[in-house]
Amino acid sequence: xxxxxxxxxxxxxxxxxxxxxxxxxxxxxxxxxxxxxxxxxxxxxxxxxxxxxxxxxxxxxxxxxxxxxxxxxxxxxxxxxxxxxxxxxxxxxxxxxxxxxxxxxxxxxxxxxx
Amino acid sequence: xxxxxxxxxxxxxxxxxxxxxxxxxxxxxxxxxxxxxxxxxxxxxxxxxxxxxxxxxxxxxxxxxxxxxxxxxxxxxxxxxxxxxxxxxxxxxxxxxxxxxxxxxxxxxx
Numbered sequence: 001x002x003x004x005x006x007x008x009x010x011x012x013x014x015x016x017x018x019x020x021x022x023x024x025x026x027x028x029x030x031x032x033x034x035x036x037x038x039x040x041x042x043x044x045x046x047x048x049x050x051x052x053x054x055x056x057x058x059x060x061x062x063x064x065x066x067x068x069x070x071x072x073x074x075x076x077x078x079x080x081x082x083x084x085x086x087x088x089x090x091x092x093x094x095x096x097x098x099x100x101x102x103x104x105x106x107x108x109x110x111x112x113x114x
Numbered sequence: 115x116x117x118x119x120x121x122x123x124x125x126x127x128x129x130x131x132x133x134x135x136x137x138x139x140x141x142x143x144x145x146x147x148x149x150x151x152x153x154x155x156x157x158x159x160x161x162x163x164x165x166x167x168x169x170x171x172x173x174x175x176x177x178x179x180x181x182x183x184x185x186x187x188x189x190x191x192x193x194x195x196x197x198x199x200x201x202x203x204x205x206x207x208x209x210x211x212x213x214x215x216x217x218x219x220x221x222x223x224x
Contacts, residue, residue, distance in 0.1 A: 033211065042200055042214030043157075056211065089155060093212075101145040101164075101204060103212060105157040 002026075004106035006092050012112045013082045021077045021109045025094030032075050033093040033103065034067055043091050049075060082113045116141045116205050120215035127191050127222050135186040135218045137201030145204035146177050147212065148186050152197045160186070160199075191222045 005024045013019050025032050031050055035043035036059075045059040051072040060067070064083075069075040079086055089110050093103040117140040127133055137146070148160040161168050161175040163184065168175055172191075177184040188195055198219050202212040 031210065035212075042202075042216050043212075044214070045211040048210060059211070091157065095210075101210075102147060102159065102162040104159060105149075107154070107156050110155070 004092055004094050004104055006090075006106040006109050008109060009107060010110050010112075012114065014114055015083060016081055018078065018080045019082055019111065021079075021090050021111070023075045023077070023092030023106060025073065025075070025092070026096075026104060028096070029094035029104075030072075030097035031095040031103075032069060033095070034075070034077050035091040035093065036061075037089040037091055037108070039088075046077070046090075079111075082111075084113050087111055087113045116143070116203060116213050118201060118203055118213055118215040120199075120201055120218050122218060123216065124219045125221070127220065129191060129193060129222055129224050131191050131222075132187070132189045133191060133220070135188070135199055135201075135220075137184045137186070137215055139182050139184075139201075139203050141182070142206035143179065143182075143203040144206050145212070146184055147202050148175055148184070149200045149202065150195075150197050151200060151217070157200070188220075191220075193222045193224055196220055196222045 034046040037043040048056040049069040064080045066078045089108040091108045092106045095103045119138045149157045163177045165179045172189045174187045198217040200217045202214045
């Protein structure tokens with residue numbers, strides 16, 4: 001597709017459930033990022049992949065959060081045993097690589113944990 | 115870590131008015147981007163502007179990297195300009211992740 005796509009767009013989970021959020025980056029983009037956006041705030045970095053390698057996961061808030069990109073394209077962000085504080089919009093972004101550093105964002109997945 | 119401050123936090127304009135949004139950052143940067151987040155939450159790329167001046171229609175942006183600030187100009191504002199405008203920077207140490215400001219919330223009234 002022409003842009004970054006994410007699914008589902010909305011997810012409601014009961015506390016304690018596991019969820020999986022998917023990101024399809026722009027075709028051919030080497031770098032992929034996950035961000036978390038709380039209500040009324042700017043996005044905050046979670047993790048970064050270059051191809052299939054996860055080079056930085058310093059922003060993941062706990063060990064309940066796990067991300068993968070096994071074939072260097074589609075990525076999945078998994079949250080285990082969801083808590084109410086996990087409620088947020090999860091944004092995925094991709095970047096082409098080389099010296100051109102512009103990031104392009106998907107529409108996000110709004111997660112609500114009840 | 116690097117600090118990104120945006121001003122003003124909130125702005126209300128009458129349709130047709132002009133405005134200037136400011137982004138200050140506390141350290142040298144590789145990359146600076148301006149985004150518009152529409153009411154549906156989509157982050158729309160406005161400018162990739164680590165330095166210099168760019169224009170796109172009614173919008174223009176200037177980044178003075180040596181003085182660590184960037185400005186976004188909106189001229190002849192329209193109701194569709196409403197939303198939140200974010201500035202985001204990537205540190206000079208090539209940390210690749212974007213650090214966002216807290217945004218400017220713009221409302222354009224008809």
